[in-house]
Amino acid sequence: MNSRERILGRVRRALADAPAEDEPIARDYLREHGQRTVAETVELLAENLADYRAVVHRCTDEELPDVLTRLLAERGARSVLVPPGLPPHWLGAVDATRVPDRAVSTPHELDQVDSVVTGCAVAIAETGTIVLDGSPDQGRRRITLVPDHHICVVRVPGQVVSSVPQGLERLDPARPLTWISGPSATSDIELDRVEGVHGPRTLEVVLVGQGRTGAT
C-alpha cells in the first residue's frame, strides 16, 4: 500500500462514526463593513494605505504621466522596470532607462533596477490592499519584488472595492496573485511593526480618476 492509500484509509477510518456536516455554511457575516459612498470608499482606501506607510498620490488621467515622471525623478531612479502592457504614454517623459519585463532576466539583473511602475487588478479599501494578478500592465511577480521602489497606479473608483469578500470575487485564482498592504514589514522584533525588510521599502500608490489633484 502506498502512502496515498494509507493516508486516505486512515482518514476514512477516523471519520467512520462522525456525524454528517453537510448543512450549508451560514455566511451571515457582512459583505462590507459600513455604508459608504463611492467617494468615501476611495477616501478610506487612501487612509488605510497611508496608515500602513504607503505614500498616496492622487491625480487625473491627464496628469498621470507628469506625476509618474516627477515621482521617479524625485526618487533619483536611473532605471525603471516596465511591464509589457503598461500604457506607453504613462512613462513617455521619463528620463530613466526603461527595462522590459523579460523571462530571461536574472534576479541579479533585476536587483540593479531602481524602480518599477505597474497597474493593479483590484484595490481593497477596508484593508488598504492592492492586488496584482500578473496581467500585462503588472508583469511577473518578481518585478514588483526585487526593486526597492514600487509605484502602483490604481484607477479609481473602477478598480476599488470595499472589502476582502468583494475583492476575492473579482480575482481569478488561476493567476498568480500578490496582495500588498503597505511596504514590506516585520513584527519579529518584540512583536512591534517595523517597515522595510525584503520587499520594496517604498510603496507609492497613485489613485487616478476624476477626483481632486495632489498628494494627500
Next chain:
Amino acid sequence: MSGTYLGMPAFPEAAREAVGDTTLRGNLRHATHTIRAKRAKAVTEVSDWAELREAGKRIKDHTLRYLDRYLEQLEESVTAAGGIVHWAADAAEANEIVTRLVKATGETEVVKVKSMATQEIGLNEALEAEGIRAYETDLAELIVQLGKDRPSHILVPAIHRNRGEIRDIFAREMGEWGRPAPEGLTDTPAELAEAARLHLREKFLRAKVGISGANFMVAETGTLVVVESEGNGRMCLTLPETLISVVGIEKIVPTWRDLEVFLQTLPRSSTAERMNPYTSTWTGTTDSETADGPSTFHLVLLDNGRTDTLADEVGRQALRCIRCSACLNVCPVYERAGGHAYGSVYPGPIGAILSPQLRGTGSEIDASLPYASSLCGACYDVCPVAIDIPEVLVHLRERVVQGGEVTREGNKVVLRPAKGHAAERAAMRAARWAFTHPGALRTGQRAASRSRRFHPRTLPGPGRAWSGTRDLPPVPAEPFRDWWQRTRGGKDGDR
C-alpha cells in the same frame, strides 16, 4: 516531530527554569502585552467578528468531516495546474521525499519560507545530514538559526530574544553564514531589519530551490496561499526554479470563496493588522509563454499524526487551527513559562493540545502538556476558529490518567493509565467512597473542623508536589451540613 525535542523533561521542570529567568520573563511580558492590546483593537474594527469566527469554525469542521474527498479533489486540481503531488505518512517519509527532490535538482542549498510543518518534521536537520544547507529567511527564524536556538512562538519564533540579544547574535554569527553584519550595528529594530535584508539578499538572488509551507490550500482550484509580512515569502515563492511546499493535510479549504473568512480573521488575530503586508497565491505552474515563478512545483501532503488526531472525537477540533498564535499571546502560562518549556514547535495552549495528539502521550513531556494550563479559557475566547482548548485539555488529562483507546499511526491501541498519577487516582477513589457514604463523610468533616488549628500548610508525602504551588483551602469552623441543620439554611436569621 523533530528529534531536537527528544528527552525533554516534563513541562513543570522545563518551566521552572524559564520562570526564574528575569530577562526572558521581561521579553515575553513586553511582547505579549504589546500584541494583546493591538489584537483587541483590530478585532473590534470588524462588527461581524462573531459571525466570521463561526463561519471559520464551520468551514474547517466541514472540511475535516470530508477530508478524504477534499484531499482527492486537491490532488486533482493541483495536478491539472501542472503541480506534482506527493503523500507523506510521517516525518521521515516527508524528509525523504524533499531530500530526493532537492538532490534531483543538483543543488546543495535551499531558501526557506517560515513553515511550521517543516519545523515539525525537522526538515533542516534531515537536509543537513544529506549535505544540503537550508537557509531560513524569515527574520525571526534567521535569529533562531543563527543563534543555534529553538523556536518559542508560532508566529515570532524569536520572541524570547530582545533587540539587544538579536544585535549580538547578528554581529557574532552572520559572517559564518554569509554576508557579515554591518560594522557598528546598533539594536534599533530598523537597523536589525536592514542587516537581515543585506545578509539574505545574495541568498535569494542565487537560489534555485525554494521550500515553503502554506496557510491554505483550496481544493476546488488547487491554489496555495502564503500569508507573510517581510517579502521573504515572495522571494522564495517566485525567484527559484523549483518550489517544494510541505503542507499538513488539514490546511485545506473547499472553495476560493472560503478564503474571504480566513483572510479577514488570520491577520487580525496574528499580527493584529487589518491585512498583513504580503499574501501570495499560486496555482500549479504557469505556462512557458508568460512563465511567472518556479517552473516546477511539488506539493508534499503531510499526515504525521494528523489522521490520528482526526480519529479523536473531542480532540479533532485542534485541526481547525490556522496557526495565528493569538492563544499564545493571551495565555498566562505561556507568558511566564515561555515557548521552550512546551518541548515542541507548537508551544502555548494550542501546542498543549496539538503536540500530545500528533505525537501521542507516551513521553514525559507530552503526558505533562495537557496540565500546562490553568483552564482560564482566554485561549478559547480569542481563537478565530473557536477551538475549545480547555475542553480538549481536560479530555487529554482524562486520557493520560485513565488511559483508554486511541489511534496511533492509523491503528487503534489501548493506552494504560499513566504511572505518575497513582496518588491522584487514589485521592479520587477515596473521594468517591466518601461521597457515597454520607455517615463517613459527616464524621470526617466534623473531625476536620475540630482539628483545623493543627492543619499543615502543605501536604506531606506524595501530596507535597500538589501543595507546593497551591494554598490548601481553609476548613470552616463548622461543616456546611451542620450549619444548615442548625439554622435551617439561615431562615432563622441565625448565622
